[in-house]
Amino acid sequence: xxxxxxxxxxxxxxxxxxxxxxxxxxxxxxxxxxxxxxxxxxxxxxxxxxxxxxxxxxxxxxxxxxxxxxxxxxxxxxxxxxxxxxxxxxxxxxxxxxxxxxxxxxxxxxxxxxxxxxxxxxxxxxxxxxxxxxxxxxxxxxxxxxxxxxxxxxxxxxxxxxxxxxxxxxxxxxxxxxxxxxxxxxxxxxxxxxxxxxxxxxxxxxxxxx
Amino acid sequence: xxxxxxxxxxxxxxxxxxxxxxxxxxxxxxxxxxxxxxxxxxxxxxxxxxxxxxxxxxxxxxxxxxxxxxxxxxxxxxxxxxxxxxxxxxxxxxxxxxxxxxxxxxxxxxxxxxxxxxxxxxxxxxxxxxxxxxxxxxxxxxxxxxxxxxxxxxxxxxxxxxxxxxxxxxxxxxxxxxxxxxxxxxxxxxxxxxxxxxxxxxxxxxxxxxxxxxxxxxxxxxxxxxxxxxxxxxxxxxxxxxxxxxxxxxxxxxxxxxxxxxxxxxxxxxxxxxxxxxx
Numbered sequence: 001x002x003x004x005x006x007x008x009x010x011x012x013x014x015x016x017x018x019x020x021x022x023x024x025x026x027x028x029x030x031x032x033x034x035x036x037x038x039x040x041x042x043x044x045x046x047x048x049x050x051x052x053x054x055x056x057x058x059x060x061x062x063x064x065x066x067x068x069x070x071x072x073x074x075x076x077x078x079x080x081x082x083x084x085x086x087x088x089x090x091x092x093x094x095x096x097x098x099x100x101x102x103x104x105x106x107x108x109x110x111x112x113x114x115x116x117x118x119x120x121x122x123x124x125x126x127x128x129x130x131x132x133x134x135x136x137x138x139x140x141x142x143x144x145x146x147x148x149x150x151x152x153x154x155x156x157x158x159x160x161x162x163x164x165x166x167x168x169x170x171x172x173x174x175x176x177x178x179x180x181x182x183x184x185x186x187x188x189x190x191x192x193x194x195x196x197x198x199x200x201x202x203x204x205x206x207x208x209x210x
Numbered sequence: 211x212x213x214x215x216x217x218x219x220x221x222x223x224x225x226x227x228x229x230x231x232x233x234x235x236x237x238x239x240x241x242x243x244x245x246x247x248x249x250x251x252x253x254x255x256x257x258x259x260x261x262x263x264x265x266x267x268x269x270x271x272x273x274x275x276x277x278x279x280x281x282x283x284x285x286x287x288x289x290x291x292x293x294x295x296x297x298x299x300x301x302x303x304x305x306x307x308x309x310x311x312x313x314x315x316x317x318x319x320x321x322x323x324x325x326x327x328x329x330x331x332x333x334x335x336x337x338x339x340x341x342x343x344x345x346x347x348x349x350x351x352x353x354x355x356x357x358x359x360x361x362x363x364x365x366x367x368x369x370x371x372x373x374x375x376x377x378x379x380x381x382x383x384x385x386x387x388x389x390x391x392x393x394x395x396x397x398x399x400x401x402x403x404x405x406x407x408x409x410x411x412x413x414x415x416x417x418x419x420x421x422x423x424x425x426x427x428x429x430x431x432x433x434x435x436x437x438x439x440x441x442x443x444x445x446x447x448x449x450x451x452x453x454x455x456x457x458x459x460x461x462x463x464x465x466x467x468x469x470x471x472x473x474x475x476x477x478x479x480x481x482x483x484x485x486x487x488x489x
Contacts, residue, residue, distance in 0.1 A: 103293040118283060125280050139487055143420065146484040150422035150442060154394070157257065157440060164393040165418045172416055177447070180267045183344040184363055 080206075087203040254437035255424070259397025260385035261405075262368060262420065262482075263412060265448045265464065267489065269347050269363040301328040356463045359452055366489055367464040369453070370473050371405070376431045381463070381473035383482065385441055394419060398444040405462075410451035420445045421485040423478055443485065 155162040273281065294302070304327060350358040359367070371384045386401040388394060395417055402412055419442040426438035453462050463473065467488050470479055 098293060102299070105290070105292070105294060108290070121279055121283055124276060128276055142484045143487065146421040146481070147418060150419040153422045153424070153440065154419065154442060157253075157255070161257075161394055165395070167417055169414075169417045172414075175413065177266070180270045180364065182270055183347055184268045184349075186343070186345045 084205060087205060090201075254435055256436055256439040257388035257394070258385045258439050258441045259388055259394040259401065260383045260441045260443045261398040261401045262383055262443045262445045262485070263402065263410075263448055264445065264486075265359060265367040265369075267364050267366060271364045271489070297328065297331075304328055356465065356469075357459075359464060361464065362466050364489075365466040366487065367466055368470070368486065369405075370463045370465060370470075372461045376428050378428075380475065382441075382478070383443060393417070394442050395444055398446070402446070405453055405457075406451055407454040407456065409454055411449040412446035413449055415445045415447065419443055421481055423481045425477070443482070445485070 151162065151165065154165055347363060349363065350361040355361065361367070369384060370381050372379050373382050373385070374380075384401045384405055386397050386404065388397045392400075395414060399414070402410060421443045423441045423443075424438065425441075426432070427436070432438075465473065467483070467486050470482065470486075474482060
C-alpha cells in the first residue's frame with residue numbers, strides 16, 4: 001500500500017486486503033475517465049460487476065435469416081402452384097351450341113339396295129387396299145435387297161469406301177418437304193391484301209423449379 | 211501362303227484375311243493383283259459413281275374410279291352422321307318462313323328490309339370461287355417435251371443422259387469416274403455439279419448406295435488391265451434448279467419409270483428398276 005493522491009473518495013470495503021488492492025487499482029483507472037462518466041460518486045458504476053467475456057459476432061446469423069426467407073418463399077410458391085388451373089384441351093370441350101336438339105338430323109332409313117351397294121363397295125375397297133399394301137411391301141423389299149447387294153459389292157471392291165458408305169449422315173435429318181397438292185403453284189399469284197389478326201387463345205402455365 | 215498371324219499386327223493380318231475372302235468368292239473371271247491397296251489400282255474394274263436424281267411430284271395423282279366411289283361414299287356417311295351447321299339451320303328456317311309466307315301472303319310485313327337469303331350467299335361464294343384460276347395440272351405434256359421438268363407433275367421423274375461408251379451412244383444415269391481421295395457419294399455430288407454447273411440443289415438420301423451395276427466393256431474398249439466397270443447409284447431428290455442449258459439439246463431427258471424402257475439397255479434397266487419406287 002502506498003500513498004494515493006486525490007484520495008478524497010472514501011471507499012467502504014469489507015473484504016480482504018487483496019480485494020482492497022484490486023478495488024483501489026480499479027479506482028485509479030476510474031479516475032482516468034471521470035470526464036466521461038455520468039455521476040462521479042456512484043459506486044456500482046465504478047465497478048463493472050456485470051462484465052462477461054466479450055461475445056463473438058455469430059457468423060451463422062445471416063444463414064439463419066436466409067433459411068427463414070427461403071421457407072417463406074417456398075410456402076408462397078406452393079400456394080401459387082396449387083391454385084393454378086390446368087390448360088384446357090379445346091378439342092375435348094363440346095361448345096354449348098352443339099348440344100341443341102334442333103341440330104339433330106332426321107333419321108333416314110337406309111334403302112336395301114343402298115345398303116347392298118355400300119357393303120359391296122367396302123369389300124372391293126378392302127381388296128384394293130390389300131393389293132396396294134402388298135405392292136408397296138414388295139417394292140420396299142426389292143429396294144432394300146438392291147441396297148444390300150450394292151453394299152456387299154462395295155465391300156468386296158474397297159473396304160474404305162464401304163466404311164465411308166455405312167457411316168451415319170448427320171445432315172440427312174431433320175428433313176422437311178411439302179407434299180404434292182391438287183394444283184401446282186401459280187407463278188404470278190397476288191395474295192389478297194389485309195392484316196392477319198391471330199386470335200388463338202394462348203394459355204400459360206408458370207414452371208416452378210423445385 | 212502363310213496363315214494369318216495371330217499377333218496384334220492387326221493391319222497385316224486383316225489384309226491377308228481379306229484376300230483369302232476375295233479368292234473364295236466366285237469372281238473367277240478377274241485376275242487379281244496381290245496388292246493390299248484399294249482395288250482400283252490393281253483390279254480390272256473401274257469404279258464409277260452415278261446419280262439417280264429424282265424430281266418429286268408436284269401434284270397429286272388423279273383418282274381411279276374405285277377411289278372416287280369410295281371418296282363419295284365416305285363423304286355421304288360423314289354428312290349423315292353429322293349435326294346441322296349454322297348455314298344449314300339458317301337455310302331450314304328460311305325455307306319454313308317462305309313456305310308460311312306463301313300460305314298466307316298478307317300475314318307478316320317485316321320484309322321491308324332486304325333479307326339476305328341463303329341462296330344469295332351461296333351464289334356470291336360460287337362467283338368468288340370461279341374468279342380464282344388455279345395452276346394447270348397438265349403443262350408440258352401437251353408438247354410431249356421430254357427434256358422439260360414440268361412434264362408429268364404427278365410422277366417421280368428421273369434424269370437420264372446420253373454418254374459415249376466406246377463408239378456407241380448409251381443412255382445412262384449421270385455418272386462420273388471415282389477419283390482416289392473422295393467417297394463415292396462425293397463422286398455423285400461432283401456429277402451433279404458438272405451437269406448443272408452448280409445450278410441444281412439436291413438432297414442426298416444418305417451415304418450408302420441404293421444399287422449397283424457391273425458390266426464388261428465391249429471388246430474394242432478392253433485393255434490388259436481394265437475389264438469393265440462397276441457403277442454405284444446414289445439417290446437424290448431435286449430441290450431447285452435444272453440441268454444447265456449449255457448441254458446439247460438431245461443429251462438429257464427426264465423420264466418416269468415406265469418410259470425408262472425406251473432408253474435404257476435391258477440389264478441396266480433391270481437393276482435400276484429395283485430401286486426406283488413406282489408411284
